[in-house]
Amino acid sequence: MATFGNLSSRLTDALKSLRGKGKLTEADVDGTLREIRRAMLDADVSLTVVKSFQSAVRERALSDDVNKALNPAQQVVQIVNDELVTILGGQQRRIEFAKKPPTVIMLAGLQGSGKTTLAGKLAKWLAKEKHTPLLVACDLQRPNAVTQLEVIAGNAGVAIFAPEPGNGKGNPVKVAKDSLKYATDKLYDVVIIDTAGRLGVDAELMKEASDIRKATSPDEVFFVIDAMIGQDAVATAEAFQQGVDFTGVVLTKLDGDARGGAALSVVSATERPIMFASTGESLDDFEPFYPDRMASRILDLGDILTLIEQAQQTFDADEQAKVAQKIATETFTLEDFLEQMQQLKNMGSLKKMMGMLPGSGQMKAQLDNFDESEITRTEAIIRSMTPAERRNSRLLNGSRRLRIAQGSGVTVTDVNSLVNRFDQAAKMMKTVAKGKVPQIPGMGPIPGGIGGSRPKATKKKTSRSGNPAKRAAENAAISQGGQGGSGAGFGLGAATGAVDGGAGGVGDLSAEELADMQKLLGGR
Amino acid sequence: MADKKGWGLGSKLRGMFARSFVINEDTWDDLEATLLAADFGPDVTDELIDAVKASVAKIPPTDDDDFVRLLREVLEERLSRFDTTLKLQDRPAVVLVVGVNGVGKTTTIGKLAKFITTAGRSVVLGAADTFRAAAVDQLATWAERAGVQIVRPQQEGQDPSSVAFQTVEFAIAQSIDVAIVDTAGRLQTKSGLMDELSKIRRVIEKQSPIAEVLLVLDATTGQNGLVQAEAFLEHAGVTGLVLTKLDGSAKGGFVLAVQERTGIPVKLVGSGESIADLSGFSPVAFAAALVE
Numbered sequence: 173m174a175t176f177g178n179l180s181s182r183l184t185d186a187l188k189s190l191r192g193k194g195k196l197t198e199a200d201v202d203g204t205l206r207e208i209r210r211a212m213l214d215a216d217v218s219l220t221v222v223k224s225f226q227s228a229v230r231e232r233a234l235s236d237d238v239n240k241a242l243n244p245a246q247q248v249v250q251i252v253n254d255e256l257v258t259i260l261g262g263q264q265r266r267i268e269f270a271k272k273p274p275t276v277i278m279l280a281g282l283q284g285s286g287k288t289t290l291a292g293k294l295a296k297w298l299a300k301e302k303h304t305p306l307l308v309a310c311d312l313q314r315p316n317a318v319t320q321l322e323v324i325a326g327n328a329g330v331a332i333f334a335p336e337p338g339n340g341k342g343n344p345v346k347v348a349k350d351s352l353k354y355a356t357d358k359l360y361d362v363v364i365i366d367t368a369g370r371l372g373v374d375a376e377l378m379k380e381a382s383d384i385r386k387a388t389s390p391d392e393v394f395f396v397i398d399a400m401i402g403q404d405a406v407a408t409a410e411a412f413q414q415g416v417d418f419t420g421v422v423l424t425k426l427d428g429d430a431r432g433g434a435a436l437s438v439v440s441a442t443e444r445p446i447m448f449a450s451t452g453e454s455l456d457d458f459e460p461f462y463p464d465r466m467a468s469r470i471l472d473l474g475d476i477l478t479l480i481e482q483a484q485q486t487f488d489a490d491e492q493a494k495v496a497q498k499i500a501t502e503t504f505t506l507e508d509f510l511e512q513m514q515q516l517k518n519m520g521s522l523k524k525m526m527g528m529l530p531g532s533g534q535m536k537a538q539l540d541n542f543d544e545s546e547i548t549r550t551e552a553i554i555r556s557m558t559p560a561e562r563r564n565s566r567l568l569n570g571s572r573r574l575r576i577a578q579g580s581g582v583t584v585t586d587v588n589s590l591v592n593r594f595d596q597a598a599k600m601m602k603t604v605a606k607g608k609v610p611q612i613p614g615m616g617p618i619p620g621g622i623g624g625s626r627p628k629a630t631k632k633k634t635s636r637s638g639n640p641a642k643r644a645a646e647n648a649a650i651s652q653g654g655q656g657g658s659g660a661g662f663g664l665g666a667a668t669g670a671v672d673g674g675a676g677g678v679g680d681l682s683a684e685e686l687a688d689m690q691k692l693l694g695g696r
Numbered sequence: 697m698a699d700k701k702g703w704g705l706g707s708k709l710r711g712m713f714a715r716s717f718v719i720n721e722d723t724w725d726d727l728e729a730t731l732l733a734a735d736f737g738p739d740v741t742d743e744l745i746d747a748v749k750a751s752v753a754k755i756p757p758t759d760d761d762d763f764v765r766l767l768r769e770v771l772e773e774r775l776s777r778f779d780t781t782l783k784l785q786d787r788p789a790v791v792l793v794v795g796v797n798g799v800g801k802t803t804t805i806g807k808l809a810k811f812i813t814t815a816g817r818s819v820v821l822g823a824a825d826t827f828r829a830a831a832v833d834q835l836a837t838w839a840e841r842a843g844v845q846i847v848r849p850q851q852e853g854q855d856p857s858s859v860a861f862q863t864v865e866f867a868i869a870q871s872i873d874v875a876i877v878d879t880a881g882r883l884q885t886k887s888g889l890m891d892e893l894s895k896i897r898r899v900i901e902k903q904s905p906i907a908e909v910l911l912v913l914d915a916t917t918g919q920n921g922l923v924q925a926e927a928f929l930e931h932a933g934v935t936g937l938v939l940t941k942l943d944g945s946a947k948g949g950f951v952l953a954v955q956e957r958t959g960i961p962v963k964l965v966g967s968g969e970s971i972a973d974l975s976g977f978s979p980v981a982f983a984a985a986l987v988e
Contacts (some may be wrong), residue, residue: 210738212739213738214738216919216920219729219732219733220735282941282944283800283969284797284798286800313969315802315833315838316836317830319834320829320830320831322832324829335852339786339837371943371945373944373945374943374944387767398798398914400918401916401918402735402916402917402918402919402921402946402950403731403733403735403946404735404915405916405918405946407945408916408944408946425798427883427886428885429884453827533956
């Protein structure tokens with residue numbers, strides 16, 4: 173993961189010069205594209221694909237159709253990401269099952285790409301989806317591949333058809349053909365044919381694969397490819413396309429740290445969709461392919477890109493200015509607070525958002541402990557107030573508070589603590605807005621024993637009301653600095669970590685890098 | 697094996713000069729493209745181009761053959777900075793074979809066993825891949841083909857370290873020259889599994905020093921090969937590389953970066969599924985294969 177710092181800092185450097193300009197110039201874009209080209213080559217994307225990708229991005233970045241909500245640096249990152257997702261996900265679809273069973277799925281690929289393991293995973297997944305899969309052992313080449321498939325079938329709890337012992341004996345075409353009859357007789361509705369690994373340049377074995385295809389006329393032919401593969405991906409994919417004309421691609425070994433640029437090459441070269449991803453050694457480590465995740469993985473930017481996008485969709489710069497103004501003039505009310513919170517909710521599940529940030533793997537447990545419904549409850553309390561009360565919290569006397577508590581289904585204590593905390597927050601934000609204590613450190617002076625995690629979490633958001641994208645970066649800082657083991661840790665403890673410059677964090681980002689990132693994301 | 701013409705660097709390079717021999721910007725662009733396509737990676741590609749440019753400036757090549765020869769020399773020079781001999785002097789010489797999933801460890805061991813027995817030494821294989829389904833049987837098949845003995849785990853899912861220990865014990869007791877220990881494929885990102893490798897190492901070293909730790913790399917791998925080598929060097933103390941699947945269209949150019957960055961030399965290359973398809977690494981032959 174150490175690579176994260178490399179590319180993001182390089183991109184940050186490249187994009188720094190773009191800050192502060194309203195529109196992108198050709199020179200700006202070309203400079204950025206050079207970095208991106210290198211990053212893509214490092215990620216094993218094939219050169220031809222890199223080139224066509226570059227020109228597509230260049231064209232879009234220089235057209236007038238650029239998004240006004242983002243600064244130029246963000247624009248380029250976003251365009252790059254959009255293009256990646258478009259290519260990776262353009263042909264997305266599900267498995268096509270035959271109208272009349274059995275549906276035949278054939279697997280093909282290089283040696284060691286993970287076909288046999290994948291056959292087991294696919295079978296188990298199909299069984300879970302209420303199908304009755306049959307594994308067919310057509311890898312009669314590799315020593316004991318048949319035995320391996322038998323063991324896997326046993327582990328997955330699915331049936332297997334393996335009439336030949338393998339190890340060079342038997343005719344795979346005949347086995348494949350016989351399996352169809354067997355499946356029809358025994359009422360299996362999906363047949364998964366595992367074939368031997370073969371090289372793209374091996375004409376003889378490629379012919380055998382093509383014969384299996386002809387003999388069984390499969391509904392789907394999956395090309396199984398290792399995420400670690402390099403520049404050879406295109407040549408190999410094209411050879412298999414000619415040989416067996418596959419209908420979909422399965423990417424394996426995604427649990428490694430290869431960037432998987434080959435995925436992009438294969439999709440571009442063959443125009444076949446990536447259907448599934450295989451992500452581990454257990455038979456359950458199998459999932460549909462997510463183009464957006466893959467895009468971020470290739471360029472290794474965490475999902476900061478996604479945050480940019482979400483920020484840009486949800487937040488309106490004018491709104492932000494208004495809020496800042498209000499804070500500065502002490503007219504920040506519970507109403508504004510509510511509005512802020514709604515915007516935040518629009519940004520999608522908090523947990524999901526934080527989970528997307530790089531290096532937040534370790535945070536997972538903490539995230540799971542954080543109760544998002546607290547935000548909803550705070551919202552309910554505010555919504556139970558009259559507009560007048562929202563505008564002026566001093567109105568809230570005992571009887572009003574009781575009414576609000578009943579209206580929102582909480583106790584008076586909850587209402588009290590929200591109001592207290594809001595008052596404190598408003599006061600603190602005023603300080604912040606005047607530039608006395610910057611951002612999160614402003615949390616410092618608040619007494620530690622502030623109580624439940626709920627208002628703390630929401631209040632923190634408000635305190636960092638500045639630029640939304642900056643907030644995203646701050647979230648990153650928090651996840652980097654993640655301390656504390658509970659929902660409450662999400663509040664103060666984590667913030668302290670961030671103040672330390674992420675010192676307690678995973679070490680992916682140094683304090684400087686973080687600052688750069690914030691500048692990049694927030695800079696206008 | 698299939699006809700491989702048209703995949704090589706040389707034919708691409710010669711194609712560059714199809715009409716007339718002039719070195720210009722396009723030449724360097726094409727050279728860059730061909731080097732990148734051979735998985736050298738952007739950094740090494742830049743260095744190689746600079747080196748070729750320097751040579752061209754010194755002695756301008758007169759025709760395309762000359763140009764290709766220049767490139768080959770640059771490659772040879774960089775590839776041959778390391779000692780590629782396999783060191784099996786200890787008795788028993790213990791060889792530990794490691795690598796990520798599906799790179800061809802078991803196949804390589806089968807070939808290596810044959811390779812060593814052909815040289816008149818006795819070999820025992822240790823089936824310490826107790827994780828993957830039927831891996832032990834696969835190794836047993838290779839042992840049979842190579843005509844060597846094998847130490848199997850005594851029970852299902854036995855600790856790989858104990859199988860490794862028993863293999864070395866067996867080699868000592870029977871005065872067998874070379875003990876080759878197979879391990880389960882593991883991705884370098886799985887720290888638990890990488891620690892297991894360190895343990896296997898420690899356990900073997902209780903009886904006998906380890907002569908070689910061979911990391912098997914798949915030639916189709918891209919730039920991730922470097923990360924793999926670094927991780928395995930750290931956890932398993934790799935002493936040599938084996939590059940497999942060179943019979944395909946992949947060139948395995950990334951090993952140059954691996955050699956230089958980690959200092960671990962390529963010692964063996966595998967180029968086919970038959971038992972004889974393993975040879976010592978020769979920088980000259982490798983460079984020639986890259987450019988032809």
